[in-house]
Amino acid sequence: MRTKKLAPWQIMVLTVSGILGVDILIVQHNMVSAAGVDGWISLTIGGMVIFAASIPVIYLMRLYPDKDVPQITIEVLGKWMGRLALIPLTVFSIVYAGLSARIIGQVLKMFLLDKTPMTVIVVSMVAAVIYLVDKGVYTLAAVVDIIFPMYMTALILLVVFSVPQANLANIRPVLFRNAGKTAGAIIPGIYNFTGYGTIPYFMCHLKSKKLAVKPYIIGLGIPVLLYIILTVITTMVFGETTLRAILYPILNLSKAIEFKSGILDRLESFMALFWIPMVFASIVIFTYISVRKISEIFSIKGKGKKYTSYTLLFLLPAVAMIIPKDLNVLETYNNLKHVGIFYISIFYPILALVAGVKKRVVKQK
Amino acid sequence: MLKPIKRLFTRNKGNKGSKSSGINKYNPQTQLDSRSPQTLDDSQNQQSEVIYGQKYINIKLTKNLKENLATIKGAMNNNYDIKTKEFKLGGRGVFGAVVYIPSLADEDFVLNHIVNPLMIQSSLILDREDAISFDTIKDTMIDAEYINEAESLDQILFSVMSGDTFLSVQGYPKGLIISTKGYVGRQVSEPQLEPSVKGSQEGFTEILQDNIGLLRRRIRDPNLVFEVYKVGQRTQMEVVIAYLRDVADQGVAIETAGRLSSLDVDGIQGTAELGLYITDNPNSIFPLYQVTERPDRVARGLMEGRVAIFMEGGAEALVVPATMPILLQSADDYYENWIVSSLLRLLRYGGMLISIFLPSLYIALAGHHPGMLPTKLVLTITGARTGVPFPGFLEAVIMGATLELLQEASIRLPRVIGQAVSIVGGLVIGQAAVQAGLVGPIMVIIIGVTAIGSFVVTDYSLGLATRVLRIPFMILALTLGGFGLALGALVLITYMADLESFGIRYIKPLSPYRIRDLKQTILKARDASHMNRPAFLNTADVQRQTKQRRGK
Amino acid sequence: MIRSTWFLIIICLLICTGCWDRKNIEDRGYILGIAIDAHSLEKDAEQKPPDKMKETDFGRIDMTTGKPEYDMTVQLPIVKKSPTVSASGGGGEGGGGESMSWQITQSGDSFLSMEREMESRVSLTLFYEHLQAIIISDDIARAGLDKMIDFFLRDREMRSNVGLFVAATPAKNLLEVIPRVEDHSATYLHELPTNSERNSRVVYKSGLGETVICIREGNDFVLPWIEATKDEIKMKGGALFKKGKMIGRADEVDIESINLIRNMYRGGVVVARRPDDKTGLIVMDVFGAKTKIKPIIQGDELKVDVYISIRGQYAEQIGSGGIDDLSDKFIEQCERAFSNEIEKQCNRTIRKMQKEYNIDVFQLNKLLRTQKPGYWHEIKEDWDRIYPDVEINVHVKSDVRLVGNKK
Structure with a gap:
């Protein structure tokens, strides 16, 4: 009598958690490096584009309310074409999850654990992830749901506390001889939201018959807003030059906060504890969708799914540890997202188009 | 194996039971007849021979x-x-x-x-x-x-x-x-495990019919039904399921009945033991049912749409389903102002977190991240630890083990000697260990606060669970510091989210959020204004009271 | 069963191999303060018998990359068992009790090597996360802060609210101070700028983080200058830094003006001559000030208007026999007197900064960059030349809101 049904609220939380993740730690640095003080403008435009990109996704979910992405793909594109189209997506989500684990490992090594080997951090993280993924989609949603307010509170507190440090002068002048760069940074602006495509994996488990479009849209809006706010506030606190120099601005932001007479003095290490659940949630979601895709590609059913996730237990750390130098990880991660966003932004519209045409054909018959 | 008796033996020993007996006789009959697919009478009457x-x-x-x-x-x-x-x-x-x-x-x-x-x-x-x-x-x-x-x-x-x-x-x-039943048994007396300040001072006894009388006295509703089962090949004890027929989730009632009827053991002594046999997950360290000896709590549970299980010879009732927020409620919550009670409930959550995390937090902060503590605190702790021969983890283990020994000793020993144990324990934990330089004074405070934290947890079994959980968290803190703690907490959340109590997720209503439910479980709702029963319990009857305009 | 076995194996492995970062809290040496001096130790490399060895002999380092340039002194707290009991008794009579801290000096050319070299002398693992203050000596500051500060930014244990101070050579004397109310001079130093809410003549925004942002953006800035006796430390004005190098000192009045113009004034005192009786004084206790700077470009000329509005209470008067006569008119006159006083003071400082030091300590460059980006883009290369001649007009409006306990 297990009920595996999700509430609309959980759809929102899953959307937010799918998009957030390690990006939140590096997005400010990326945007400011690409577009200077106007990074937040590129980010805003990128966020708008994401809303547009979500239209085919919503259309697909409308057409097939009981199916998730791999099932839809195979149904729409046929058995072999569908599988072929799924393979790049699978690779993307696995590498994304692996690199996320690596990046949070790097952050932790920098702020919490100095000498602990990276492998230990990554493997224990991935083990916890697989443990959850193994429990099924409802437990996954419930856990993500529970940890959501934790890191949200941490983020909001961070913003509130850093407002007194902010200096409006640092984001001025707006768009001064910088329009070209700002326009060029739109694509990096978009690819911070790669996770927008994760929700069709969960929508089919929705409790109500009605599609939860509104929670999805709200769920897209929250990270967009959050990224913009955080980019603006970090720019205002640090200024462009410093932001270009520091790797993880959010953590340095918590470092800059004067938080006197607190029991926990060093806020940035404390904050690092709160990024763990957040990154955990995003890795969990990406691991889950990887498992789903692998099981559909290879038509794995029943107990085999368990072994799929156990395979990932070895695969994810392997992917995470494949780059030897910490220096190159962030770059690879950004390149991956660059490629990924292109594929995803083509994949969904084409899928929606084919599905729409197919439906019309069926109707005419 | 199982025999639904069609009527209850309610031989009157005094006046109090007489009123209810008529209803008792009537109900199970109709109840059983109206049961649909899982109906108990036909199929199981044959077995009953x-x-x-x-x-x-x-x-x-x-x-x-x-x-x-x-x-x-x-x-x-x-x-x-x-x-x-x-x-x-x-x-x-x-x-x-x-x-x-x-x-x-x-x-x-x-x-x-x-x-x-x-x-x-x-x-x-x-x-x-x-x-x-x-x-x-x-x-x-x-x-x-x-x-x-x-x-x-x-x-x-x-x-x-x-x-x-x-x-x-x-x-x-x-x-x-x-019918000539006339047992000798304990009189209704004060509940030992769950004392209350303002609430009733009645507790269940070992005599089933007395317990049912206590409950019936509190809910005079013909829809309060009692179904009787026999459990135990040799003991042949009556087990009674009680629920409000038009309120409770029928699924839970059917599930409970099914689990009781599928039991095949020689004998079960006591309700708490029965709970272990019908629990969803025997491996769970968290209690997946509520054990209470207070009739008022059972009555309240029934009115929330839950199902109570009584057993002959057991001085407690099981109330299912029980989720973690429900287990952290106490009887007194309902007798106090909602503001006070809400804060007290939050305090209990705090107590539970302290009981699980405080020693490991100390180990992680002192061992791995002394930078997180304020400078003066670090110097104080350093001063307190100077000269202590053991590392922080061992210190915590030694003190924790002493504490557990003391707790166990004071429970098992007769009450008279128990006093002596607490005096000795106080000396050992409080002073001697520090003066001898075996542990630092900070550790004494940490362990003391931890113990108090676990005492605040109202449900005894849940308190035990927090004490068990302390150990893995201490190990995680030892090896991976704060990261280990965060990871352990995530695994713990996963574990808890996966648990179910009679089909209800153990962490409900923490997820999915429903403000109305949270208001009634994590906090306490304003008595005159929460109109509905907690929705996560899937009650058949939703409304609890009509809107009142008292106050503003 | 198999599951729990696996679980146990993992836990055993963790315990046996783990604990990479664990270290007992009392085994770490919490560096509270660092003083950085130019290398000055005597250079006799001869071996001495152990009883003749001095601390300075230990401070030397064998190097492969050249000669030592810095002397780093760190302050470690001496933690005794139950520190509350052994606190220096007597309330500071007779010039402070025994020292609660240990200063270790080490010479070298890079800070990391100095730190690690120190660990050959100290049984504790040095740990920077509780660093309170970095004191830089005069000559190091003049040689350039930007040259040597990298270690303190890159190291993961550094925090950004560490206070930076400048003192006369040798800076390590500052660490030797045994303060009367705190146990360690570094914590004392860290707490000192908190009084900036009442005394506007101290530099309070001097954290490592802020300073580094200034260095990175090429802004000029001020760091507090400190002086000390045996048991006392005073923040006495500031050290002026241009392009990361110290070029001079500002007195306390200058600091007050700088704080005012940079909108960093948190509270202080203004004293002026009594408008009706020039021998008497009136005092204003300022509890808030707000400054707006407006750059105006007329043709090629840059003009900067500084609008300062302060509010406070009429706190004290000296002279005039204590006659209580605070008419509205008198208050107005007082306000004007205060405004004039502040204007005078600010103009003095501005002139000093423009003409004497040519240092843009008011960070007008940042202002121009953000508010007049077009203009800034053109003159950015010539800013050093333009700055001394920029016309800066200060307009002060003071507002006496309270008159204290009596009329």
Whole structure:
């Protein structure tokens, strides 16, 4: 009598958690490096584009309310074409999850654990992830749901506390001889939201018959807003030059906060504890969708799914540890997202188009 | 194995039970008849004949009284506690006999209301010899709460073992089972585990019918139904499921009934043990049901749409489903202002977190991240730890182990010696260890606060769970510091989110959020204004009260 | 069963191999303060017998990359068992009790090597996360802060609210101070700028983080200058830094003006001559000030208007025999007197900064960059030349809101 049904609220939380993740730690640095003080403008435009990109996704979910992405793909594109189209997506989500684990490992090594080997951090993280993924989609949603307010509170507190440090002068002048760069940074602006495509994996488990479009849209809006706010506030606190120099601005932001007479003095290490659940949630979601895709590609059913996730237990750390130098990880991660966003932004519209045409054909018959 | 008895034995011992008995008799009947697919009566009535194994089912009584008595006594191994009394009906030549167990039956009742009328008074009423027929005896001569005809041995044996009296009359191949139960048991007294400041001071006793009376007194609703099952091949104890038929989630009631009926053990002693047999996950370290000895809590649970399970011989009730926020409520919450109670509930969450995390947090902060602490605190802790020979982890383990030893000792020992234990323990933990330089004073504070934190957790089993969880978290803190703690917390959340109590997720209503439910479980809702029952319990009847405009 | 076995194995492995970062809290040496001096130890490399060895002999380092340039002194707290009992008794009579801290000096050319070299002398693992203050000596500051500060930014244990101070050579004397109310001079130093809410003549925004942002953006800035006796430390004005190098000192009045113009004034005192009786004084206790700077470009000329509005209470008067006569008119006159005083003071400082030091300590460059980006883009190369001649007009409006306990 297990009920595996999700509430609309959980759809929102899953959307937010799918998009957030390690990006939140590096997005400010990326945007400011690409577009200077106007990074937040590129980010805003990128966020708008994401809303547009979500239209085919919503259309697909409308057409097939009981199916998730791999099932839809195979149904729409046929058995072999569908599988072929799924393979790049699978690779993307696995590498994304692996690199996320690596990046949070790097952050932790920098702020919490100095000498602990990276492998230990990554493997224990991935083990916890697989443990959850193994429990099924409802437990996954419930856990993500529970940890959501934790890191949200941490983020909001961070913003509130850093407002007194902010200096409006640092984001001025707006768009001064910088329009070209700002326009060029739109694509990096978009690819911070790669996770927008994760929700069709969960929508089919929705409790109500009605599609939860509104929670999805709200769920897209929250990270967009959050990224913009955080980019603006970090720019205002640090200024462009410093932001270009520091790797993880959010953590340095918590470092800059004067938080006197607190029991926990060093806020940035404390904050690092709160990024763990957040990154955990995003890795969990990406691991889950990887498992789903692998099981559909290879038509794995029943107990085999368990072994799929156990395979990932070895695969994810392997992917995470494949780059030897910490220096190159962030770059690879950004390149991956660059490629990924292109594929995803083509994949969904084409899928929606084919599905729409197919439906019309069926109707005419 | 399982036998739904169609009526409850509610032999009145005093005035208090008498009102309810009528309803009791009526309800299970209708309840069982109206049950749809999982209906219990048909399929399981056939099984019910197997109470004492195949051996006695087909043994029927004969017309010969002596022979019958011999059979019955033989089946009972001529036991010392069985008493038979033979007599002549109405002074004539017809022999009768009663079989009963004096320690279970009300002997006065047997002698004065069964034997006496048959032997003496009947002669005054009846002149003709042929008037003494079986039906006359049954209908006109004996008054008891119930009188059933019985033919087969298994029925007779079971009734006598439960305290009823069996009356046999020469010349009839059947007899009468007359209700004469009269147990001796503890009186209703104060609940030991869950004392309350303002609430009622009644606690359940070991006698099932008293407990049911306590409950019925609180809910005088014909829809409060009791279903009876027998559990235990040898013990044959009654287990009663109680719920409000038009409120409770039928799924939970059916599930509970199903689990009880599928039990096949020789015997279960006590409600808490029964809980372990019917729990969703025997490996769970968290209690997946609520064990309470307070009638008011059970009544409240029933009105929330949950199901209570009583057992003969158990001084507690199980209330299912129980989720973690429910377990962290206390009886007194309901007798206090909602602001105070809400804060107290939050305090309990704090206590639980402290009980699980504080020692590991100390290990992680002091061992891995001293930078997170304020400088002056670090220097204080350093000063306190200077000269302590053990690393922080061992220090915590030593003190924690001492604490657990003390707790266990003070529970197991008789109360008189328990006092001495606490004095010795106070000395050992508080002073001597510090003065001897074995542990630092900070550690004493940490362990003390941790212990108090676990005491705040209202549910004893949940408190035990927090004490168990401390250990893995300490190990994680030792190896991976704050990261280990965060990871462990995530795994713990996963574990808890995966648990279920009778089909309800253990962490509900923490996820998915429903403000209305959170208001009633994590906090306490304003009494006059929360109109609905918690939705996560899937109650059939949603509304709890109509809107009131008291205050503003 | 198999599951729990696996679980146990993992836990055993963790315990046996783990604990990479764990270290007992009392085994770490919490560096509270660092003083950085130019290398000055005597250079006799001869071996001495152990009883003749001095601390300075230990401070030397064998190097492969050249000669030592810095002397780093760190302050470690001496933690005794139950520190509350052994606190220096007597309330500071007779010039402070015994020292609660240990100063270790080490010479070298890079800070990491100095730190690690120190660990050959200290049984504790040095740990920077509780660093309170970095004191830089005069000559190091003049040689350039930007040259040597990298270690303190890159190291993961550094925090950004560490206070930076400048003192006369040798800076390590500052660490030797045994303060009367705190146990360690570094914590004392860290707490010192908190009084900036009442005294506007101290530099309070001097954290490592802020300073580094200034260095990175090429802004000029001020760091507090400190002086000390045996048991006392005073923040005395500031050290002026241009392009990461110290070029001079500002007195306390200058600091007050700088704080005012940079909108960093948190509270202080203004003293002016009594308008009706020039021998008497009036005092204003300022509890808030707000400054707006407006750059105006007329043709090629840059003009900067500084609007300062302060509010406070009439706190004290000296002279005039204590006559209580605070009419509205008098208050108005007082406000004007205060405004004039502040204007005078600010103009003095501005002139000093423009003409004497040519240092843009008011960070007008940042202002121009953000508010007049077009203009800034053109003159950015010539800013050093333009700055001394920029016309800066200060307009002060003071507002006496309270008059204290009596009229």
